[in-house]
Amino acid sequence: MDRVFPKALNHLLWMRFKEKLKRWIGGFQSPRRRLIALIGTVLGLVWVSQAIVGILFRKPAEHQSMIQWTAIGLTLYVVWQVLKTVTRKPFEPHEWSPAEKEFLLTSPIPRHQLITYRLTGIAIATFIKALFVSIILIPDLPIWPVGFVSLFLGLLFIEVFRVCFELVFFGLRPKLRHLCRGSVFILLLCPIAVIWYRTLMVMNEPSTQDLPMSILLFKSVLVEMNTLANSAIGIGLLSLMATFSEAIFTQAFTIAGFLNFLKILLVSGASLAFVYRLDQWSLSRAKIEERLAVGKGISEMDSTRFHAATKRARIRVPFRMKGVGAVAWRQLVSAYHFRMTLLISLGIPAILCWCPLFLDSNPEATLISVVGGLLFYSFLLLPSALVLDFRRDLDRFEVLKSLPVATIWIAIGQLAAPVILATGFQAGVLLVATIFSSIIWSQAILAGLILVGFNLLIFTGENLIFLLSPYRRNQEGLDVFIRTVLTFTGKGIVFAIAVSVLLFWATLSVFIVGFFELSAGWAVSLFCLGLWLLIGIVEALLLLGLVRLFDRFDPSEDCPALN
Amino acid sequence: MIDIRNFSKAYGTALAVDDLTFSVQSGEILGLIGRNGAGKTTTMRALSGIIPSGAGEFIVDGFSLSDAPLELKRRTAYVADDPRLFSDLSVEQHLKFQSSVYGIKNPTDEVCKLLEIFELEPKRHCAASTLSRGMRQKLAICCAYLQAPTALLLDEPMTGLDPHGIRVLKNTIVDRAAQGCSVIISSHLLAMVEDICSHILILDRGKRCFWGSNVEFKERYSQSETTEPNSLESAFFSSLTELGNEVASAISDDTGSLRGPSVDIDSTIDQ
Known part of the structure; x- marks a missing residue:
């Protein structure tokens, strides 16, 4: 065993686990972190009770459909990993932390042992993820231990596949890497385009016209995904993950089942061995x-000569605007560096938001569907697509705090870039929708204005959560998984409360207008006015919280360690 | 002028700085010396408003950190030992950002001058993430100089610099001080401190052990015959035993028990 995995690395894994646990428990003891620990505990309890209720009272899903949807889900997870790898910048396989680079990569440990160390870390995190998911799936798993082990192997295979893909992608020549990136996007866009086209066809059928558009859209996408999964191409694409899926939902101990299990064990084992090669x-x-780069490297002299011509050009300083301008400009420069990634991550939701334009419906219904789509994607995707605020500046909080700019202006400057980009995206979608349909301009502008407030709420909320519990981007592990689950639970609760408040206010607006016997237009005006007021109050409270948290943030104590 | 009064800071239960008071007049260069973990960086970070201070008052040119933090920050430049730069911004964009934040209207000439003297001109359009350790340090120093501070705080500023960079930095520090800037340099390079610092502050376990002029320090502690006489280094080492004992007895008086062993550096070195 020592040959594959030396004692030193074994100890390191164990000590790191113990330290993480100690820090986590320490969070409950520190007065500064007690509030966040309390919120985390409450959210954890909500999640656990929800899971228990689901396990106890939920009827098991239909067996065949579970197999098929699990296979689709796992395949989509593979696609996500590929997409994540090809869009990541700067790129480096294995994601060694600075400490690992300095201590492990320079120590006399053979390369294969370091890879084993990395894979062990991945396997531990995957084991815990599989445990969580399989507990939730208790009603659906006929033989739980087999289901759990198969799920673990399935998830481990995907993680190992990611590592393999990263290694291949990293090993490619730069030109080939760009080609690979482009091919991935084209391959991804093809099924999306097919599903989109077929969804539109189904939605325009007279029998489906009675359903609300958003539900119809979601339902149609699922139906079309299912149809694609059952086609020859779909079966081919899903075949590997279907093997894992069948093993997860094995109903009895049979020879066929045993052989299937053996197959996934071999596939997972082989993929692990492949990583070393x-x-x-x-x-x-x-x-x-490296050798090629040295050969054709541009000499320092040449670049000096090139810059000598431009050095006397006048430097244009960005607008200060109490510091907001400078801080926002800095984030927008970063956005420019990631323009292709941003274009793709915003382009796909834009296409989906335009689906209702292809339907024969009245202008109000189309507008509601487009705005509904925008709200949905803005809530779900934009916060992770537009990480151009405090969330990417954890290591630069020192610089931000030493600037002669009031905290409120720093906070507004940090929020400006994502809010501007999100608003630009929504305005673009609404503009196209209004030009190519019969949507009334004034209504589209009104909707756009409400969306600006919504964007402010989303990004202020995201940053508030981040400052409450800061984390490093691109970090993997159990604590990241737990934080994701808790954040998602918290957001779900907030979303449910927000929808209830909106429904209540809409009903109240209609009631007030009816009571005073006013026209229907008054109800819309009253609703919008109340909505803006509500957004304004909540935004002000969130911003104050954000400012207070940033003021109290102590970079020497509150920054999470670099792994 | 920098004025720090009764500054204390604790991390959890560990006291990093304990009731520290000192001042740096305009044109003075103060060398902050002490062992690792003595509280040097904590003092500088608290003065520049990066970390909240537990207790005490920080004043720069009459502006207090608690009452007028923005005015204080406008006049203070802090260069960290490992500067945190914006990885996406180029060298020039960093200086543009700095100009915007500090309201510098036409920085072209100053930027060109700084880039030239710190030999960053060829890297003007390179992203900060592609710079070497020394170049990052030079860029951070350029950013600090660009804002024309009246209080300059340098934490281990020579780290990673090439010989030319060290000479330029030393000369520019002296120039800035001559123009009326108050400078604090934290460094373990005693020869450099002796070269350019007019005053010395020695910290040990968060406590002030010595604060006075360079000459006064050397006069007081230049008794050792083990190293070269009348140098700051010899004075420093001969002071350690005495100061170490003073701190130990001060801590002992405060708490009734000794918190850490007092180390006799001379005998350790001899051994």
Whole structure:
């Protein structure tokens, strides 16, 4: 065992686990972190009770459909991992932390042992994820232990696949890497385009016209995904994950079941062994690339001469605007560096939001559907697509705090870039929708104005959560998983409360207008006025909270460790 | 002028700085010396408003950190030992950002001058993430100089710099001080401190052990015959035993028990 995995690395894993646990418990003891620990505990209890209720009272889902949807889900997870890898910048496989680079990569430990160390870390996190998911799936899993082990193997295979893909992607020549990136996007857009086209066809059928558009859209997408999954191409694409899925939902101990289990065990084992080979290949490729780069490197002299011509050009300073301008400009420069990634991550939701334009419906219904789509994607996707605020500046809080800019202006400057980009995206979608349909301009502008307030709420809320419990981006592990689950639960609760308040206010607006016997237009005006007021109050409270948290943030104590 | 009064800071239960008081007049260069963990960086970070201070008052040019934090920050520049730069911004964009934040209207000439003397001109359009350790340090120093501070705080500023960079930095620090800037340099390079610092502050376990002029320090502690006489280094080492004992007895008086062993550096070195 020592040959594969030396005692030192074994100890390191164990000590890191103990330290993480100690820090987590320490959070409950520190007066500064007690509030966040309390909120986390409450959210954790909500999530656990929800899971228990689901396990106890939920009827098991239909067996065949579970197999199919699990296979689709796992395949989509693979696609997500591929997409994540090809869009990541700057790129480096294995994601060694600075400490690991300094201590482990320089120590006399053979490369294969370091890879084993990395894979063990991944396996531990996957084991815990599989445990969580399989507990929730208790009613659906006929033989729980088999289901759990198969799920663990399935998730581990996907993680190992990601590592393999990263190694291959890293080993490619830069031109090939760009080609690979483009191919992935084209391959991804093809099924989306097919599903989109077919969904529109189904939605325009007279029998489906009675359903609300958003529900119809969601239902149609699911139906079309199912149809695609049952086609020859779909079966081919899902075949590997279907093997895992069948093993997860094995109903009895049969020879066929045993052989299937053996198959997934072999596939997972083989993928693990493949990592070592690919790592060697990727290292040798990196060496070749280095040699090529040295060969055709541009001399320092040339670049000096090039810059000498431009150095006397006048420097244009960004507008200060109490510091907001400078801080926002800095984030927008970063957004420019990631323009292609942003274009793609905003382009796909835009296409989906335009679906209702292809239906024969009245202008109000179309507007409601487009705005509904925008709200949904803005809530779900934009916060993770537009990380151009406090969330990407954890290591630069020192700089931000030393600036001669009031905290409120720093906070507004930090929020400006994502809010501007989100608003630009929504305005673009609404503009196209209004031009190509019979939506009334004034209504579209009104909706756009409400969406600005909504964007402010989303990004202020996201940053508030971040400052309450800061984390490092691209970090994996159990604590990240738990935080994601808790944040998602918290957001779900907030979303439910917000929808209830909106429904209550809409009903009240209609009642007030009816009581005073006014026209229907008054109800809309009253509703919008109340909505803006509500958004304004909540936004002000969130912003105050954000300012207070940033003021109290102590970079020497509150920054999470670099792994 | 920098004025720090009764500054204390604790991390959890550990006291990092204990009731520290000192001042730096205009044109003075103060060398902040002490062992690792003595509280040097904590003092500088608290003065520049990065970390909240537990107790005490920080004043720069009459502006207090508690009453007028923005005015104080406008006059203070802090260069960290490991500068945190914006990885996406280029060298020039960093200086643009700095100009915007500090309201510098036409920085072209100053930017060109700084880039030239710190040899960053060829890297003007390179992203900060592609710079070497020393170049990042130079860029951070350029950013600090660009804002024309009246209080300059430098934490281990020579780290990673090449010989030319060290010479330029030393000369520019002296120039800035001559123009009326109050400078605090935290460093373990005693020869450099001796070269350019007019005053010395020695910290040990968060407590002030010595604060006075360079000459006064050397006069008081230049008794050792083990190293070269009349140098700051010899004075420093001969002071350690005495100061170490003073701190130990001060801590002992405060708490009734000794918190850590007092180390006799001379005998340790001899051994």
